[in-house]
Amino acid sequence: MMPQDSMTSAVQKIAKQALATFRIPSLVGEHNKVFMDNQNKLKSLLAEVRAVDLKIVPRATESAPVPPARLVPPVTYMHIYETDAFSMGVFLLKTGASIPLHDHPGMYGMLKVIYGKVRISCFDRLDKPRDGASGVQFNPPLVPLQKSSLRPSVLRSVGEYTAESGPCVLSPQRDNIHQIDAVDGPTAFLDILAPPYDPDEGRDCHYYKVLHASSEAADRKSEAQEHGDLWLMEIPQPSEFWCGGESYPGPKVSL
Structure with a gap:
């Protein structure tokens, strides 16, 4: 049993644990001890994975994309x-x-850098604005349609992650909206989403722009974020971002 287990690939072990963690939706939640134990096991496995385990060779540093770099996608999957x-x-x-600011509706996620460095900025929507969007001012002014797509938000964290860092984790309630920027060269990360994106099930990816509002509350710096001086406005997928595909060279997964 021991030799067989030792030969199991790291990615197979991660996939098996991901299935154990998320396979029963009714048991998925931060108040369920079994789920939390399984999630912690998954985080521990992800913390150990390296590019060599996936047979991925780190890319050499290349010059930054220069418009119009439409011939080569800035991001591949x-x-x-x-x-x-x-x-x-x-x-x-x-x-x-960069992978622009986007959400993961009703989804959990884990991101583990396998080479290079990324900067991840995480936002949360607030439950409700102070008095609706009408109580704040934007420069330039927004048209009514734009105001209707505004959501009060808070910047939860900005952090840099390398292959030596633990996984970055998001949940449906926290750190669910994030932007990912490559820092100091090319980078790659292993990504797990649970459940997967599915527009038919209401899990489509939406993109956002951060707006800073001016108001009386925003002048009181200690209270500014509490009162939601940051707003997210839903926008179309940015034209400078698109994602191509390439073949995965590593060990296969079978569940």
Whole structure:
């Protein structure tokens, strides 16, 4: 039993644990001890994974994309495995590339850098604005349609992650909206989402722009974020961002 287990690939172990963690939706939640124990096991496995385990060779540093770099996607994705419970793959970002601010509706996620460095900025929507969008001022002024798409928000964290860092974790309630920027060269990370994106199930990806509002509350710096002086406005997918695909060279997953 021991030799067989020792030969199991790291990515197979991660996929198996991801399935155990997310396979029963009714048991998924931060108040369920079994779920939290399984999630912690998954985080521990992810913390140990390296590019060599996925047979991915770190890309050499290249010059930053220069418009119009439409011939080469700034970001590519290697699909590894997907079930109804979770999806797993690797995102590769070129020097200077970003995955714009986007959400993961009703989803959990884990991101583990396997080479390079990323900066991740995480936001949360607030439950409700102080008095609706009418109580704040934007420069330039917004048209009514733009105001209707505004959501009060808070910046939860900005952090840099390398292959030596632990996973970055998001939940439906916290750190669910984030932007990912390549820092100091190309980078790649293993990504798990549970459940996967599915527009038919209401899990479509939305993109956002951060707006800073001016108001009386914003003048009181200690209270500014409490009162929601940051707003997210939903926007179309930015034209400078698109994601290509490439083949995954690592060990196969079978569940």
